[in-house]
Amino acid sequence: MSESNWSVPETEVVQRVRDRLDADGTDVLATIVGVEGSAYRRPGAKMLLDDEGGVGSITAGCIEDDLLAAAEAVRESGRPDRVSYDLMGDDADDVWGLGVGCNGVIDILLEPLDKTYRPAVEAFDAGRDVAVLTVLSADGGSPDGPEQLGDRAYYYPDEGHLRLPDGSPADEWPDEALAEPAADLAERGSGDVVTVEGLDGATLTVFIDGITAPADLVVFGTGHDVGPVVELAERTDFRVTAVGFRGAVDLAARFPEAHRTVTTSPGELDDALDIDDRTHAVVMTHNFVDDRLVVETLLRSDAPYVGLMGPRDRFDEMLEAFDDEGTTFDEADLESLYTPVGLDLGGGSPYQIAHSIVGEALAVSNDRTPGHLRQRDGHIHDRVDVDASPSP
């Protein structure tokens, strides 16, 4: 597994899955369904094993090579399989990881990538949270139930009930028992195994893979300082939209990392963009009037983050201009406004500024108070398992 392979943003893994689904290839999707002890990634981490090797990663190189062999078997049989690796202790670390941090037990679901997974990709692309429910085992019950390893259903929090991959109602799934954990995991974007009783009395063990849609980052501006913001935001898994006014420049060419580009006018944002509670905006048109119109629209929206470039007194001028036109914002409205934009990291180069802006958007999107982790109380839930080396 190459370094670049390990480093791909999550969004690129999903894009690759989509491409392979379209290509109708015979690929294998590997998903961590259980982790004991410490391993690099958490349940739900995925790796697509296609004819070019693997995209994405499950551990920092501990078992990927071995996984390729297991995947080959699944590709040939066309049937899903579960593999478990016990990487406990120093020996395992030596055997598997050359000290790159491999211990713990990892339980992995291997399945042929087929159209039953397409709804997950479509939800991700649509910016819609979803939970993918996959049967790991079923004991007892009738043969009509969802009893086979790999059988699948979907749960959309915005719908509230299970559906089969083809969109039809999942009548044979225990909707009531699964809806609540599915809703929770979809919102948190994590995965877990639940055991419930099937409608036919079977004991169902189901892996629920909560996939939270990526946060949107919308950048307003076409100046040469926008590029680094787009690039770093894409790296950190924001779905980036670059917005320009008056069609002055070829946005797609200028911002190749952007998920999409939109050319519109400050007065038509509501029509041109879907601004909602997962929209993180960075306003840097460097044009006072444009910025003011954009900020006015954003402060009236549900956008949780409105980063405005420029010194504080410039925004004070903006507030006066709002007053003059009879527009007023109360403190609650201004909660989402971050100006001067960015974290206080120092440094004035374009990339340093972009780093501070993207870091701030990331913190807000994850509801964190940016500061040193060493000063944070409690567990660092999604970081505590980063280190994986055994104690001596």
Place this chain on the structure above:
Amino acid sequence: MSESNWSVPETEVVQRVRDRLDADGTDVLATIVGVEGSAYRRPGAKMLLDDEGGVGSITAGCIEDDLLAAAEAVRESGRPDRVSYDLMGDDADDVWGLGVGCNGVIDILLEPLDKTYRPAVEAFDAGRDVAVLTVLSADGGSPDGPEQLGDRAYYYPDEGHLRLPDGSPADEWPDEALAEPAADLAERGSGDVVTVEGLDGATLTVFIDGITAPADLVVFGTGHDVGPVVELAERTDFRVTAVGFRGAVDLAARFPEAHRTVTTSPGELDDALDIDDRTHAVVMTHNFVDDRLVVETLLRSDAPYVGLMGPRDRFDEMLEAFDDEGTTFDEADLESLYTPVGLDLGGGSPYQIAHSIVGEALAVSNDRTPGHLRQRDGHIHDRVDVDASPSP
């Protein structure tokens, strides 16, 4: 000027200058020597105008095109020149910048890039602060003095006196009057114009360009999670050294963005690396014993930042191991230790983790307390001029 051009890290501008000096080409170096009102970059910002166009930038596209013409004249005459652009007000903004944020008066020194600039590049490469003193004007005095526009001397804080570009003593420069401001600006990495009396009675106007050597970021580890740290650190102008042990992998191939790679052993760090008060270290070998040996060396050094990947309790185990071997660290020693490493931004993907680590190193290197800029009191010195749009 292309977006990628604008986005190049400062270090790449210096590298380009070095390459062009080696190539002995007829290029022109443009340096902002004065700024009134708001413009994108500060005094000292540079742009190299070579036969391929320009590398680096001094405003967000406001005057670069015009600058190319002025540079052409300097290239032909072979003599330095000063140009001043008055971009005050809306009109100027329309004329020059299409609203990308151009106002204020910008005073620019244009000079043929020649060997008198090489000491600046060498100091930068050597990790040595330096001040480049360039005569802007001289009234009166004898013709022997440093009176010509473009005449140059250097000041190294670690030496304490002026030198000519060829290394000889700058006997004809008013050392006493210039040493103090030069030392101050070199340390702060900013530029300013000073007027002093020359030894021959001339009134010397000198631009002092303080160039602070880039901070070093040394990453210990060769795992697949290291790559994003190296990449993002390079983007934010750290001089990155990737350190691996036991020659397990081809570091240069794995970490192409690294300024250099070092293969050594945990016991030989002092010999293999120059660890000093500008060394920022990230320890992520994922091997407990290696990490412990590296951290022990770093905590004994002047390194201001020692980021250790892994949960806090892992470091507590490390402290116990230190105790067992009779090594103790007091609170002052542990000031520089940051574990868990990184800023609390949330997110667990390799790039998100790398973003939080590099952001923390950047904040420490700039002596900032990371947090939202909107909550910071006082001026954001190196950010206040980011916005450049005129008030309506």
